[in-house]
Amino acid sequence: MADAGLSSDCIVVGGGLVGASIAYGLARSGASVIVLDEDDKALRATRGNFGLIWVQNKGISMPQYSAWSRDAARLWPGFAGQLLTETGVDVNLQQPGxxxxxxxxxxxxxxxxxxxxxxxxxxxxxxxxxxxxxxxxxxxxxxxxxxxxxxxxxMDGHVNPLKLYLALLQACRQMGVRICHAAHAGKIEASDDKGFRLSCGPVNYRAGKIVLAAGLGNRALAEQVGLYAPVVPTRGQVLVTERLRKFLDYPTNKLRQTDEGAVHIGDSVEDVGFDDRTTTDVLQFMARRAVKSFPLLRDVNLVRAWGALRVMTPDGFPLYEQSIAHPGAYVVTCHSGVTLAAAHALRVAPWIAGGSVPAEISEFTSARFSRGLARPMYVN
Ligand SMILES: Cc1cc2nc3c(=O)[nH]c(=O)nc-3n(C[C@H](O)[C@H](O)[C@H](O)COP(=O)(O)OP(=O)(O)OC[C@H]3O[C@@H](n4cnc5c(N)ncnc54)[C@H](O)[C@@H]3O)c2cc1C
Structure with missing residues (x-):
């Protein structure tokens, strides 16, 4: 039997770090928000990332991206403090460079x-x-x-990305955001006067605005509302050691010691489609480089490894765009959802809520893909 339906000011499709950051910012702007997310088997970059807040080497072919990453890093201390006050969750932000x-x-x-x-x-x-x-x-x-x-x-730093995700979801719930799991968004219906309608199984959702923050799912969703999001997967693998005494006071781009003492070693960049498994050859390569970098790692135990898929645009830079054909539909996607979380919550969400578009992101539309920018020079 069909549900009477749920309505809100805004539907965010995708409950990963990007969707959660946007939902958080929208709710803070006073909007009522529904987040639709898939189930536990879904592909999620959010579950497998490296936790860096990284500016170094970003934007080599697009200076705006360098500036945007840097602005995001500057927003982080206030953002982390805000999440701590609101939820009691310390995301373990460190920005020592x-x-x-x-x-x-x-x-x-x-x-x-x-x-x-x-x-x-x-x-x-x-x-x-x-x-x-x-x-x-x-x-x-x-x-x-x-x-x-x-x-x-x-300018660089790191956080505990799982605590960040926890804090965002908790803060969203506290502000009344409705987070719907096992809610795969398929067909989006758009009408000029009534906004957007989505059906997930028996439940209908309606909203005046819709934000596509569905990671790799954005590709199929965007074209339904006149947007273009040609994102593809890029695999990264990460190795985790047992907890060690503190020996590393700074993050590096390929290795960092977490607040809990474990060392995370990463991260590969592989073009293997939707295969998110680990492979011995890549893990071995990463481990060898880690031991060359810090020989004390030679004798430590490895406790875990994972593979996860990054969400990559053709040039590696973010996409922030409102549909011309269907105003009120937005796409938000990037491959540095940790680094940019504060900017998504505090700069991008207020724009979607009704503010003016931040000047710094005006270049991040799909129009640039026809201009043929180069492949990215960075991964984090
Ligand atoms: C190995 C690795 C290392 C990384 N390291 C860093 C780092 O150090 N620093 C950094 O800033 N970033 C890093 N990233 C990137 C970062 O993890 C992502 O940018 C971040 O997770 C945000 O992703 P997302 O929310 O766009 O996508 P995801 O986390 O993939 O979430 C997308 C969500 O959308 C949902 N979805 C998809 N389709 C639909 C649909 N039709 N209906 C409903 N829901 C849908 C999915 O279920 C999923 O929950 C790394 C990524 C990887 C893989």
């Missing part, structure tokens, strides 16, 4: 050149340091002899 370790002179040179290129593109407002082995050892005493140096930027 971050290192990219280099195992050859060629790697070090290439890194310096790419950071210089970004610094030039953003007119100098992009602090970084290049350190040789001796200088690096002052800050990371545990590095191995094969590490020739590193780049450092003070």
């Amino acid at each position: 971050g290192f990219c370790l280099c195992l050859s002179e060629a790697e070090l040179l290439e890194r310096e050149q790419s950071l210089l290129a970004i610094q030039k593109a953003v007119s100098g407002d992009y602090p970084f340091e290049m350190l040789d082995q001796q200088a690096l050892r002052q800050r990371l005493p545990a590095i191995g002899p094969e590490v020739v140096g590193a780049s450092f930027t003070p």
Whole structure:
């Protein structure tokens, strides 16, 4: 028997980190919100990410992305504090800056050149340091002899991404957001005056606005409302060690020690379609590099490994767009949903709620795909 239906100001399709951040920001703006999410078997980048809040090396072919990532990182302390006050959940934010370790002179040179290129593109407002082995050892005493140096930027950091997700969902619920699980959104019906209608099984949902934040599901959903979201999966694998005494005070782009002491080693970038399994060859490669970087890891136990799929646009940059054909329908997608969580909640959601579009994101529409930008140079 068909349900009479649920209505709200806004439906957010997708309850991963992007959808939860947007729902949180919309609810804070006073909107009533329904989040539709799939079941436990769904593909979720949110469950498998590396937890970095990373600015370094982002935006090499799109300076706006560099600036946007940096703005997001600046919003993080206030955002984390807000979540703690509202929910009591400490997301373990640390922003001491971050290192990219280099195992050859060629790697070090290439890194310096790419950071210089970004610094030039953003007119100098992009602090970084290049350190040789001796200088690096002052800050990371545990590095191995094969590490020739590193780049450092003070803008980087990390959080516990599962606690972040927990805090967002809890805060959403506290503000009355209705989160519906096992609610796969299929056909979206749009009408000029009544907004949007969706059916998930026997339940009908209606709202004046709809936000597509469904990760890899956005591709099929977007075209129904006149949007274009050509996202594809890119696999990343992550290895986790047993908990160790603290030896690493900073995150690096391929390895970090969590607040609980475990070391997370990642993360590969693989074009393997929708296969989210782990593979021994990739895990072995990552483990070898980790041991070269920090030889003390040679004798520790590995306790877990996973694979998960990133949500990638053709150039790797985010998509924030309202449909021209169906105003009130938005797509929000990116592959750095941890880094950008604060910006999604505090900048993008208020725009969707009725504010003006933040100038910094005006370039992040699908129109750029016809301009043929290059593949991304970063992964986190
Ligand atoms: C290995 C790896 C490492 C990463 N490391 C970092 C990092 O260090 N820093 C960082 O900032 N980011 C990182 N990311 C990216 C980050 O995890 C994602 O950007 C973030 O999880 C947000 O993803 P999302 O919400 O867009 O997608 P997802 O987490 O995939 O969520 C999409 C949701 O939409 C739902 N859905 C899909 N279709 C439908 C439908 N039709 N109806 C209803 N619901 C639907 C799915 O069930 C899912 O819950 C990493 C990702 C991976 C895989």
